[in-house]
Amino acid sequence: MKPGPSRIVAAAAAVTVALTLASCGSAKQSTGSSGGGSGGASGPIKIGLLLPETKTTRYEQFDKPLIEQAIKAIAPDAQIDYYNANQDATTQQTQVDTALTKGNQVLILDAVDAKSIQSSVQKAHDAGVKVVAYDRLAQGPIDAYVSFDNFKVGVLQGEALVTAVGDKASSGKIIMINGSPTDPNAAEFKAGAHSAMDGKLTIGKEYDTPNWDPNNANQEAAAAITALGAQNVVGVYSANDGMAAGIATALKAANLSVPLTGQDAQLDAVQRILVNTQTMSIYKPYKPEADAAAAMAVALAQGKGVPTASATATSTSGSGNKVPSVLITPIVLVKANIKDTVVKDGLYTVAQICTPDYAAACADAGLS
Template identity: 75%
Template sequence: MTRTLRAAIALAGTAVLSLSVVGTSGVAQSATGAAARQDVKIGLLLPESKTTRYEKFDRPYIEAKIKELAPGARIDYYNAAESATTQQQQVNTALAKGDKVLILDAVDAKSIQSSVEKAKAAGVKVVAYDRLAQGPVDAYVSYDNRKVGELQGKALLDALGDKADSGEIVMHNGSPTDPNAAEFKAGAHSVLDGKVKIGKEYDTPNWDPNNANQQMSGAISALGKDNIVGVYSANDGLAAGISTALKAAGISVPLTGQDAQLDAVQRLLTGAQTITIEKPYKPEADIAATMAVDLAEGKPLGKDLTPTTVTSGSGEKVPSTLLTPVVVNKDNIKETVVKDGLYTVKDICTPAYADACKKAGLE
């Protein structure tokens, strides 16, 4: 064998060895990435189902985005049905099942703190969704809740016009265990205080529409139907109960809301409700799902996902995203909830609302 031939054989062998090493490394890296995606185990814990958004929008949007980002992900879903105790038990179940990340919308932000601490001790990450739970939360996504209250308060003032000082308003601030409710309330008061007289003000545990109905009926009895000029309602569920009480008493006054529920949008058309606040669910859900998948795969959360920080009730600084809410009234339904894909015109304009839709140009 000539020296040239021996050299050629040796070079070829080296090349084959190099290709083998590179190929093996690539396979190993691919296998590692696949293993990370397969190990995505996420617990989704939502607070209740009386408010239609959770089952109709939040859950399916979050689950779809997780599956898009990590097709092999396991999602364990829990709904606490307004019970803080049930939600604590559900966290325990999620930890026992081996979930790596929890997307948590707390029933009671304070009482869930011990469960968040338990997750932290187990090495499980927690993404606070829509409501900021107390404890060592890893990330948070919601809307600017104080801004929500400010927008509601301003809309109520605008609707009252020169009647603002001719009577009293009633305020329904929502559940005292929901930290968002406190922010809605603070935002609304920052606009309303000094410009209207507040005749009655209520907290409504668990955002219960039936309780709101009873509270409004009590306010009407106490203040007199002719003395009430407007009602602040922190969300659409409460507004439904309030609207029924107002109608029963023969009262037609400005009424606020939030969440852009279908029945609320229909009340806008008939004048039974003045505004609602749309917080588009998909952007919020997509961000929560992306945060959860990244954390499950061991990735750091970049500034694009957490451009700000907020302080929880227990003092933790939490990397966060706060989205911007939108006011919806009868004149911009098509440009808001229809354009954003929450509802079609057909969904809204059922036979009972056909005439109102026609008058509003919603056809």
């Protein structure tokens, strides 16, 4: 798919979805009780926000503040209890218990481990507490889900790598470094990437990387380069930007300059794209995702339910539960559209991107 500014239309459409969801209830209709999602007693609604980790910069920098702002815009008196599991599945299970004890009526849950959290999702369901799966589809009786088209993310990454490797594909192999095996999104990215690359690129080494750990990715890349021989490596698939940072370090140590993919449009990845040490990333506008999650959570806390007309997709979790979903289209980020995507949308300023080390590359890219 050709990247370009026109694809930002998808993000605008997602905002429309969120606003439609929000129309199901106003801030003055906070009717939830402290015990259940449908509630009957008057008072502020109570929402628990459970995010998975801090190694990926998006959660603390973007998702948390955007979700909180979106909830407050719809329901100014809402009580929001925030939890971060620091990539520990057991900690997140305990945090769900805490949220239930506090009387949270709805949980916005980005699961560390989609499978192990199932018992906690069931516990919430049995207590009458609604669960909105955020970004990752947890197993169990989830009430609603908002994310990106994760298979498409992998397809776009794979297509970009095929294009970047070009006619060198027949003379070498790629290294494929996938995300965490406990993250259902990682499996979708992997499947999408394989669908785009299989038969076009030869995979010399492939890894599933626990916890999306950049250090592990660095070690995997270094080991693969040694095993395959640096002269035989023609590209690297990285499922996200955090791991791409570790991989880029391994490539530099081996004096290798080959195409490298990523995802999440992290600031350091944008800078690597500018200086050609990373080929592309996937930009997933966080605001429409956060807006949709907030609107669904508020509607559920007010007993309004999730309008199926707005949640136009249906996703099936690993436990077989079918969940009404909002799926947002991802955007390919390359040097040519940095200005019209992450800068235009206010994710980063030119000053943040164009530090002295990147000033010349920024000038070449038309960033000023």
